[in-house]
Amino acid sequence: MHRATYLVLLLSFVPGILSVKEPQNSSCRCLAFDHDCWPSSRVWNSFNTSVEGRLIRVLPPAAPCHDPFFDEQGCKEVQESWELEFWRTSHPGALYASNFESLGDQHRCSLASNRSSTCFQGAVPVYAVSVLDPLQVISAVKFASRYNLRLVVRTSGHDPTGRSTAPGSFAIWLHHLKSITFHESFVPEGYCPDKNSPPLGKIPAVTIGAGVQWEELYAATHERNSVITGGACSSVGAAGGFPQGGGHSLLSPMFGLAADNILQYEIVTAGGELLVANDWQNQELFWALRGGGGGTFGVVVSATYRTHPALESLAFALYNFTATTVNASNPMGKLVKKFVQISPELSDAGWSGNFFLSSRSLVLVYLLPNKNVSFANETLTPLTTYAEHQPGMVLETSLLAFSSFQEWHLAVQCGGQPSCITFTRRSQLRFPGASSLIPRKVFTDCPTKISRALMKITNTPFSITGVSNLGGDVARPRNNAVNPALRSALWHIILATNTNDNTTQAEYEKFARQITHANKLLPGSGAYMNEADFNEPNWQQSFFGENYPRLLDIKDKYDPTGLFVCHQCVGSEKWSNDLNCKLK
Incomplete structure (x- = not known):
C-alpha cells in the first residue's frame, strides 16, 4: 500500500x-x-x-x-x-x-x-x-x-x-518545502541605503525552502560552480536547527559558520504572521535566529545563504596512528599531546575535519581547501615525524587531491555513490552524547590538560570525536547570536555511545549520567547546542553565553505565550520538565 x-x-x-x-x-x-x-x-x-x-x-x-x-x-x-x-x-x-x-x-x-x-x-x-x-x-x-x-x-x-x-x-x-533559487546578486528585502551605508556589492546567494537537505543543496551549488557552508552529515536540513544553532562546516575556517552566511530568513511567528528578517528589517529577530536555536522564535520557511566560488583544489588526509601496545611508556598519550600542541598551526594552515580517538588509535580525516598535496604533507610532517620516532607506534597515511568539494563529498562521504541518498549509511539510532568547546587559549597555555583529559575518557565506554571546524574565519566577530564560545574555540569534542533498540530506559539514563560526568573532565568553555548533552548543566550559559538575556527578551516579544517550546531552548526554564505546563 x-x-x-x-x-x-x-x-x-x-x-x-x-x-x-x-x-x-x-x-x-x-x-x-x-x-x-x-x-x-x-x-x-x-x-x-x-x-x-x-x-x-x-x-x-x-x-x-x-x-x-x-x-x-x-x-x-x-x-x-x-x-x-x-x-x-x-x-x-x-x-x-x-x-x-x-x-x-x-x-x-x-x-x-x-x-x-x-x-x-x-x-x-x-x-x-x-x-x-x-x-x-x-x-x-x-x-x-x-x-x-x-x-x-x-x-x-x-x-x-x-x-x-x-x-x-x-x-x-517542513520536509516537502524543497525550493532552491539562486541569485547572481542578492538584494535583501527592504534594503534602503543612505549616504552613510557602504554599497551592497554583488552578493551571490541561494534561497532555499525549509525542507531542503544538505545533500540536495550540495549538488545544486556544485552545478552552479559554487560552494556553501553546510553540514558534514548531508541528511540534515539546511535551513532549520543547523544554521539557527550556529552550524559548523568543513568550510567554516574559510567562510565562517552557517549562521554567519545567512542573509535573510522568512519566518512565521507565534502570532501567525509571515515576516522577513534581515539586516534591514526585523533586525533583532534576524540577530536571534542566527545562533539562538531552532524551534524557538517561530517557523522558518525559507533561508537565504551567501554562496562562495568553487574551490580550486582540495587536499584530503586520512591518517591512522595505531599504538601496538598500551604500557607505561604511553605512546598514544604522548602522540595526542603532540597533536594538541600542533593543532593551532594546523588550523592556521587551513585544515578542518574530524579526528577519532581511542586508547590505541588516532584517526585523522582532514581537509585542506585550495592547497596542494605538497603543502598538505609539509604541514602534517611534524606529527608524522614524531609518530615515526615513537616506539610501538604504527602509521598508515593516505594523502589525496580532489578537484572540487563535491568530488570529495561523493567519493568519501557517500562511499563513491552518485549521492549520499543512495548510500546505505547507518543512522546513529540511540545517541546519548555530550559536547565541549575547547578554547584555543588552552592549546597554547596548557596542552597537557587537554591530552590527559582525552586519554582518561578513552577508558570510558564512550567514543571521542573531535571536530576541527572552528578557528579561522569562525573567530571573526559577527553581529549575531552565535555562542561566543564558538568564536574562541579550536575544537568541538563530542562524546557519544550508540546503544540499540533493546537498551532499557534505566540503562540509557545510566549512560546519560556517565557521559555528563565524563564531559566535565574536558577543559571546555561552553557547548555546541546542536550536538549537546541532553542533561547539559547550566545550559543557558553553555549554549548562549552572554547573549542569553537578550535572546530571552526577543523570545518574550515574538512568542509571549511560549507556543514554541523545546528542551533547553530559550525560555524553556519557564516550563515544567515535560514542557507542557507553564510555571507560575
Whole structure:
C-alpha cells in the first residue's frame, strides 16, 4: 500500500476524537489524551480542508509491522530501511535518535517485537501538517494557538536531544518545502541605503525552502560552480536547527559558520504572521535566529545563504596512528599531546575535519581547501615525524587531491555513490552524547590538560570525536547570536555511545549520567547546542553565553505565550520538565 494512501486511511484513528468544548485559557498545553480539550474529529476535518488535505495521522515508524496497522510490504520496507538516515528523515514519525520516539520501556513501538504486540504512540506526534507553502504554516500555527496544542516543528528530525517531537503533540512538518533559487546578486528585502551605508556589492546567494537537505543543496551549488557552508552529515536540513544553532562546516575556517552566511530568513511567528528578517528589517529577530536555536522564535520557511566560488583544489588526509601496545611508556598519550600542541598551526594552515580517538588509535580525516598535496604533507610532517620516532607506534597515511568539494563529498562521504541518498549509511539510532568547546587559549597555555583529559575518557565506554571546524574565519566577530564560545574555540569534542533498540530506559539514563560526568573532565568553555548533552548543566550559559538575556527578551516579544517550546531552548526554564505546563 502506498504510504500516502495508508496515512490518509488512518486519519480517523486517533485517541481523543470525542466532541470537545471550545478551548479554555490554561497554563498547560492540550495533549491528544486530554479528552476535555483535544479537538474533535469534526474540527480536525475542517482544519484539514483549510490546509488542502495536508493533515496526516502520524504513526511510529514501526507501525506497519504491528496490528491493527500491519502491512506486509510496508513492514518489509521498514525492516530494510530502519537504520538508514535518509529514510528516517523522510518519515514523519521517525527520528535520527530513535530513543526519543518512545516513552520509557513500555510505551514504544518496537520493530523487534511481534506483530500482535501493542504499537504505542510513544513520543511521536499524533497529527502533522505536511506543509507545501507558508500559508499552510500560518494556518497550522494559528490552529495550534487557538486550541492550546503542544506544537513541535520538524524538518529532518535530526536533533540528538529530541527537540522535534513530543508526546501527544501536533507537528508542523517542513520536509516537502524543497525550493532552491539562486541569485547572481542578492538584494535583501527592504534594503534602503543612505549616504552613510557602504554599497551592497554583488552578493551571490541561494534561497532555499525549509525542507531542503544538505545533500540536495550540495549538488545544486556544485552545478552552479559554487560552494556553501553546510553540514558534514548531508541528511540534515539546511535551513532549520543547523544554521539557527550556529552550524559548523568543513568550510567554516574559510567562510565562517552557517549562521554567519545567512542573509535573510522568512519566518512565521507565534502570532501567525509571515515576516522577513534581515539586516534591514526585523533586525533583532534576524540577530536571534542566527545562533539562538531552532524551534524557538517561530517557523522558518525559507533561508537565504551567501554562496562562495568553487574551490580550486582540495587536499584530503586520512591518517591512522595505531599504538601496538598500551604500557607505561604511553605512546598514544604522548602522540595526542603532540597533536594538541600542533593543532593551532594546523588550523592556521587551513585544515578542518574530524579526528577519532581511542586508547590505541588516532584517526585523522582532514581537509585542506585550495592547497596542494605538497603543502598538505609539509604541514602534517611534524606529527608524522614524531609518530615515526615513537616506539610501538604504527602509521598508515593516505594523502589525496580532489578537484572540487563535491568530488570529495561523493567519493568519501557517500562511499563513491552518485549521492549520499543512495548510500546505505547507518543512522546513529540511540545517541546519548555530550559536547565541549575547547578554547584555543588552552592549546597554547596548557596542552597537557587537554591530552590527559582525552586519554582518561578513552577508558570510558564512550567514543571521542573531535571536530576541527572552528578557528579561522569562525573567530571573526559577527553581529549575531552565535555562542561566543564558538568564536574562541579550536575544537568541538563530542562524546557519544550508540546503544540499540533493546537498551532499557534505566540503562540509557545510566549512560546519560556517565557521559555528563565524563564531559566535565574536558577543559571546555561552553557547548555546541546542536550536538549537546541532553542533561547539559547550566545550559543557558553553555549554549548562549552572554547573549542569553537578550535572546530571552526577543523570545518574550515574538512568542509571549511560549507556543514554541523545546528542551533547553530559550525560555524553556519557564516550563515544567515535560514542557507542557507553564510555571507560575
